[in-house]
Amino acid sequence: MRVTLERSNLLKSLNHVHRVVERRNTIPILSNVLLKAEGATLDMKATDLDLEITEATSAMVEQAGSTTVPAHLLYDIVRKLSDGSEVLLATNPDDASMTVASGRSKFSLQCLPESDFPDLTAGAFSHTFRLPATQLKMLIDRTQFAISTEETRYYLNGIYIHTIENDGALKLRTVATDGHRLARADVDAPAGSEGMPGIIIPRKTVGELQKLVDNPDLTVTVEVSDAKIRFTIGSVVLTSKLIDGTFPDYQRVIPTGNDKELTVDCQSFAQAVDRVSTISSERGRAVKLAIADGQLTLTVNNPDSGSATEELAVGYDRDPLEIGFNAKYLLDITNQLSGTDAVFMLADPGSPTLVRDTAGDDALYVLMPMRV
Missing domain, CATH: 3.10.150.10 (DNA Polymerase III, subunit A, domain 2)
Known part of the structure; x- marks a missing residue:
């Protein structure tokens, strides 16, 4: 693999994907980001086995290929490179390492093989709908502060999202509660969300999503199944497992x-x-x-x-x-x-x-x- 790209583009994409990677990992491959160069793009993927994020960024690909390198280390290196510079990423097949070069700076990072990198198999999604990023941001912002942090009540450790009939109109609703307070927000249900299962999106996924929907011009594609949810926001794809539990009947406490x-x-x-x-x-x-x-x-x-x-x-x-x-x-x-x-x-x-x-x-x- 040999690829050259703008530092600002590389940093922006790494900023999105490296946050998913836990700082402490017992499985070495989970500390890494998967880099895949082909055509005119560099694809990056990171996962913690519950949440997976991929992003494509435009690049000059001299030689296609793929590898995995430590995510936080690569992010820190790129962050410290000078503004406006170009970055060369090149793998060295002889010693399983990757060179990161920019100007007079040169780093060599240890790689792990792409074949070790886990794939969060999504399966088939039963419902697909699109909604403006501003609406999704409102639904999250208005409710996420009430998510419970109590691990024993794991089914409250996320936002419950479902469709509901309200005053004759179908609404897409988010609810969060920690037993002391409850927050509820509604938007008009987008086409395709009718009859979707009520699902609980985990707290970490909610936090990542909140950072990705800050561009008001974007439209978000949401795909839902009983066990997974996928958000496509511009060039970023976020796939997450859902909390396997039953959200309490919140209507009773209102x-x-x-x-x-x-x-x-x-x-x-x-x-x-x-x-x-x-x-x-x-x-x-x-x-x-x-x-x-x-x-x-x-x-x-x-x-x-x-x-x-x-x-x-x-x-x-x-x-x-x-x-x-x-x-x-x-x-x-x-x-x-x-x-x-x-x-x-x-x-x-x-x-x-x-x-x-x-x-x-x-x-x-x-x-x-x-x-x-």
């Missing part, structure tokens, strides 16, 4: 009878929560909301360091209510709201609270209260 409506200015509220929670301890991040006619008082008490209060003018005309929430969870939710106001639908101090965005009803949040 309250329907909350009749006390509290409207707050989103930015002022978030800043006030952030200020008073400065005094809270790491363990107990509870902030108490005392709501009375047109006024909200935020209070944090920490026996070790003191207390803090702040008052805000709000829209509220029901019976006075005191309720406690985790400050971090309040901030996570308000960060996702795009409207100027947030609407809290409350019932009582012990019941889940519903949070809506005034900018639209495409997202909804449920927050469990804390005892304060």
Whole structure:
């Protein structure tokens, strides 16, 4: 293999693929990226056996061929090469190594044979649909913060995506919950998604996907089966295993009878929560909301360091209510709201609270209260 390409193109592609590779691997080949040069492109592939990413980048191929080299090492080398330079990648069949040369810099990397590199066999996909990158980004951004990190409840360690009939229209919906809060987002279901199975996309896949859908002009092709999902975003193909589990019936925890409506200015509220929670301890991040006619008082008490209060003018005309929430969870939710106001639908101090965005009803949040 002998191939020359622009440093910026090589770095951009390596940046996408090397992130999938775990830093510590018991299987040496999983530390490597597969490079395959043919025609006028260099294909790169990396995998951790659950997630596989491939990307093609244009290159000047003098001699076709393929090999595998350490992914993080190659990325670090290319990252440190001078801007605007050209990079030559050439394998040396005599000693199973690859030369990386640019200007006066020259590196020799140990290779492992391509035949050892695992292939994440995708099988047949039952459903294929396309949606704008902006919509997919919205579905992920609005829900991913609520993904559980508790390994014992592995079926909550991802985003649940499915289609659902809502007010006579078919919606593509994402849901995430960790048992303390729940986030839900909807877009109009694209053609081809009808009848697709409800699937759980793992947390790591969600994180990689989030970084790939930052170009608003792209359209993403999504292919789904019972066990795998594949995203094609421009020249990048991301294939992932799905979480083999049953997502709980989230509809049951979304309250329907909350009749006390509290409207707050989103930015002022978030800043006030952030200020008073400065005094809270790491363990107990509870902030108490005392709501009375047109006024909200935020209070944090920490026996070790003191207390803090702040008052805000709000829209509220029901019976006075005191309720406690985790400050971090309040901030996570308000960060996702795009409207100027947030609407809290409350019932009582012990019941889940519903949070809506005034900018639209495409997202909804449920927050469990804390005892304060």
